[in-house]
Amino acid sequence: MDYFFFIDFLQSLTDGLLFGTTYALIGIGFTLIFGVMRKLNLAYGAAALAGTYIGLAAFLSFDAPPTLVFLLSALGSGVIGILVYYCCFRFTPADYPMASLLASVGMLLFIEEVVIHASHGMPFPYPSVFRDATIELGDIWIRGDLLFVFGICVVAMAVLFWLLYRTPLGLATRAVSQQPRAAALCGIDPTRVNLLTFGITGILGGIAGAMTAAAVGVLSPIIAMGLTVKGLIAVVIGGLGSIPGAIIGGLLVGAAENIFLLLRGVTERDIYVMLLLFLFLVLRPGGLFGSTAGRD
Amino acid sequence: MKLKAFIKAGLLSASTLAMATAAAAQDKAVRIVGSGASSGVVGIFGQNSSAAMAAAFDKINEEGGVKLADGSKAMIETEYYDDRCNAEEGISVLRRIASTDALVAIGPTCSNVAEPLFGILQAQVDDAGDTGLQFPVFTDVAIKGGLAGISEWVFRNTPSEAKMYDDLFAWIRAEHPDLKTIYGGVEEDFAHSRFTWYEVMKKAAEKHGFEVVGEAQWLLSDTNFSNQARAMRRAEPDVVAISAHPFTTCGMLREMSRQKIKPKVLVGLTSSSSLETLSGCPDEAQGLTIPTSFAPVNDNSKAAAEAVVAKGGQMDLHSASAWENAMILKEVIEAAEIEGTPASVEEDRRKIRDGLAALTEADGLLGVNVRQPDGEAVKPFVFVHAQGKGWEVLHDPKS
Numbered sequence: 087m088d089y090f091f092f093i094d095f096l097q098s099l100t101d102g103l104l105f106g107t108t109y110a111l112i113g114i115g116f117t118l119i120f121g122v123m124r125k126l127n128l129a130y131g132a133a134a135l136a137g138t139y140i141g142l143a144a145f146l147s148f149d150a151p152p153t154l155v156f157l158l159s160a161l162g163s164g165v166i167g168i169l170v171y172y173c174c175f176r177f178t179p180a181d182y183p184m185a186s187l188l189a190s191v192g193m194l195l196f197i198e199e200v201v202i203h204a205s206h207g208m209p210f211p212y213p214s215v216f217r218d219a220t221i222e223l224g225d226i227w228i229r230g231d232l233l234f235v236f237g238i239c240v241v242a243m244a245v246l247f248w249l250l251y252r253t254p255l256g257l258a259t260r261a262v263s264q265q266p267r268a269a270a271l272c273g274i275d276p277t278r279v280n281l282l283t284f285g286i287t288g289i290l291g292g293i294a295g296a297m298t299a300a301a302v303g304v305l306s307p308i309i310a311m312g313l314t315v316k317g318l319i320a321v322v323i324g325g326l327g328s329i330p331g332a333i334i335g336g337l338l339v340g341a342a343e344n345i346f347l348l349l350r351g352v353t354e355r356d357i358y359v360m361l362l363l364f365l366f367l368v369l370r371p372g373g374l375f376g377s378t379a380g381r382d
Numbered sequence: 383m384k385l386k387a388f389i390k391a392g393l394l395s396a397s398t399l400a401m402a403t404a405a406a407a408q409d410k411a412v413r414i415v416g417s418g419a420s421s422g423v424v425g426i427f428g429q430n431s432s433a434a435m436a437a438a439f440d441k442i443n444e445e446g447g448v449k450l451a452d453g454s455k456a457m458i459e460t461e462y463y464d465d466r467c468n469a470e471e472g473i474s475v476l477r478r479i480a481s482t483d484a485l486v487a488i489g490p491t492c493s494n495v496a497e498p499l500f501g502i503l504q505a506q507v508d509d510a511g512d513t514g515l516q517f518p519v520f521t522d523v524a525i526k527g528g529l530a531g532i533s534e535w536v537f538r539n540t541p542s543e544a545k546m547y548d549d550l551f552a553w554i555r556a557e558h559p560d561l562k563t564i565y566g567g568v569e570e571d572f573a574h575s576r577f578t579w580y581e582v583m584k585k586a587a588e589k590h591g592f593e594v595v596g597e598a599q600w601l602l603s604d605t606n607f608s609n610q611a612r613a614m615r616r617a618e619p620d621v622v623a624i625s626a627h628p629f630t631t632c633g634m635l636r637e638m639s640r641q642k643i644k645p646k647v648l649v650g651l652t653s654s655s656s657l658e659t660l661s662g663c664p665d666e667a668q669g670l671t672i673p674t675s676f677a678p679v680n681d682n683s684k685a686a687a688e689a690v691v692a693k694g695g696q697m698d699l700h701s702a703s704a705w706e707n708a709m710i711l712k713e714v715i716e717a718a719e720i721e722g723t724p725a726s727v728e729e730d731r732r733k734i735r736d737g738l739a740a741l742t743e744a745d746g747l748l749g750v751n752v753r754q755p756d757g758e759a760v761k762p763f764v765f766v767h768a769q770g771k772g773w774e775v776l777h778d779p780k781s
Contacts, residue, residue, distance in 0.1 A: 090616075094609070094612065097608070097609075097612065098608075098609055101606065101608045101609075105605075105606055199421060202421060202422060202423060202425055203421070203425075206425065206426050206429060207422070207423045207424060207425045207426045208426060208628070208657070208658045208661055208662070209628050209629040209632055209658060209661070209662035209663075210661055210662060211632075211661070211662060211663060211664070217636075217640065218639075218640065220640070227641075229608070229640065298605055301605065301606070302605045302606075302632075302633050302636070303632070303633070303636040303663065304629060304632045304633055304636070304662045304663060306423070306629040306662075307423055308423050308602065308603045308629055309603065309605060311603065312603045312605065343606075344606070344608075344609060347609050348609055351599065352570055352599040352600055352601055352604075352610075353570055353599065356601075
């Protein structure tokens with residue numbers, strides 16, 4: 087192993103782990119909705135993208151500062167998340183999980199097409215912070231903007247944990263997630279909890295979308311499918327329903343992607359990431375932290 | 383009194399008949415349709431192409447339409463069919479178009495659609511053993527080289543990238559004799575980008591004495607380019623050529639800027655000489671040099687560009703071809719003396735095909751387009767570079 091390879095390996099690992107936090111945020115969104123409703127929201131990545139475009143609109147219209155752009159992206163995505171809940175989950179029959187799943191697929195395509203029509207599919211510059219800042223640790227460069235992305239994602243996760251474990255709302259969410267019927271008997275309104283979950287996960291998705299666009303410096307509708315697929319892989323690896331699992335899964339996918347890119351090139355990179363997914367599905371279907379306990 | 387009444391009635395009948403004949407001429411129409419991706423992530427190509435076609439046909443119609451075999455004039459009706467840059471949908475769209483009274487199609491926009499789509503057309507005219515579709519296609523956007531050879535019903539008015547990049551690298555060699563090395567960056571999963579780097583840019587660069595010191599590959603939806611840029615930085619190339627579409631071109635240019643990679647010359651893909659690149663990464667794209675077959679350098683091209691903008695599109699090298707195709711088809715239809723009746727659709731299609739095949743040159747926005755026997759074109763072009771908020775002509779190879 088020569089010196090350059092070692093440096094490249096470390097660099098790829100570092101970049102991958104930093105970028106993997108965006109996958110982790112998307113993974114958390116998938117897993118939180120699944121935990122509460124036992125349903126997959128496949129429109130999640132597209133809603134995150136649409137929210138990011140709301141922030142972009144502010145940037146393009148009145149040159150809004152990055153902080154405001156990120157905030158609007160997150161809030162916009164939260165609002166779209168709530169709309170997705172009403173359109174695809176609130177009124178679909180609970181006994182037919184396929185109905186909401188397919189409705190969310192339809193919503194994914196719908197949102198994507200709306201975004202493409204509105205933007206004409208053109209890439210637009212997206213503001214980023216610390217773009218030119220670099221921390222040099224010998225031959226390893228740590229990108230300032232990726233470090234910022236990492237920091238924001240960690241803060242978002244910390245706030246989520248606080249919400250879930252230190253507030254009445256979190257208690258209600260966890261109660262609905264574990265025993266919805268018992269939670270309802272205790273006076274918790276599952277519809278309200280579901281609605282808030284979609285809003286909160288929407289905000290997380292918006293942060294992930296904003297941070298992805300900030301890391302690239304450009305926003306394009308192309309990123310929606312990538313966010314959806316990588317987020318799903320992260321939750322399968324981490325364990326559907328487990329928040330720590332989604333975080334570890336996201337970081338693992340980010341790191342694996344970059345390492346395989348280095349070792350096998352771009353044309354084979356996704357083959358190995360998908361192989362990783364396949365291995366988990368076959369050998370450990372519950373993922374790294376998946377719970378085996380059922381609920382009522 | 384009786385005579386007066388008779389004359390009045392005669393005049394009335396004659397004028398009614400004349401008006402009816404005029405109305406019938408006004409009602410005459412021929413259909414020329416477009417197809418390509420007007421939705422999806424590369425939908426901008428189809429949207430611009432559709433706008434350019436519509437603007438060109440409006441101009442033709444305002445000037446009286448197209449002359450038919452019987453001397454009457456017909457308006458051109460048009461419609462744009464969306465194939466979403468998907469091969470199956472593209473084939474289905476063309477079959478649908480062929481089942482209507484459309485005489486010819488302009489399109490498609492994506493090379494990955496064009497290649498299989500041309501395969502369903504009859505390979506050689508008058509080959510009784512070949513049951514392929516007999517329908518003329520005049521391509522404006524799908525630019526991957528050599529595709530017209532697939533069928534004799536296919537004609538293309540796309541620029542010859544081989545010629546463009548050969549001239550570009552020859553010019554760079556002459557302007558910068560001290561530059562020795564080149565590094566390529568390619569969007570690996572897009573037919574046009576891949577073909578252009580491996581078969582066109584790389585070969586042209588080597589031919590003109592540049593040593594290829596490395597290649598970086600990425601995919602159309604990639605968002606992280608740090609590995610690729612690191613390898614590029616280490617190779618310290620004099621010239622960097624990026625064969626990718628605007629989104630990843632911008633992503634890579636930003637990463638290059640972050641890693642302080644400053645090649646002396648930066649070359650881009652023909653399709654990137656568009657508004658998309660300048661809206662995506664205006665700062666990083668500065669100086670990006672691209673050969674293009676469209677630039678608003680004369681009155682004709684300026685007027686055409688304005689007409690396309692008025693239709694909601696943008697004029698670039700691709701949509702300029704759609705405009706030119708519309709104008710060329712008008713000339714071909716008139717020269718071929720088509721009848722434009724429901725009964726003559728198949729015969730008219732054949733006449734248009736033969737008319738296109740017989741062309742040796744055609745007027746284009748930048749000058750004369752030379753028509754090749756294999757259905758391809760060699761079009762005039764210029765080298766542009768990104769300066770400020772627009773593309774400026776850097777060099778005209780004809781000068």
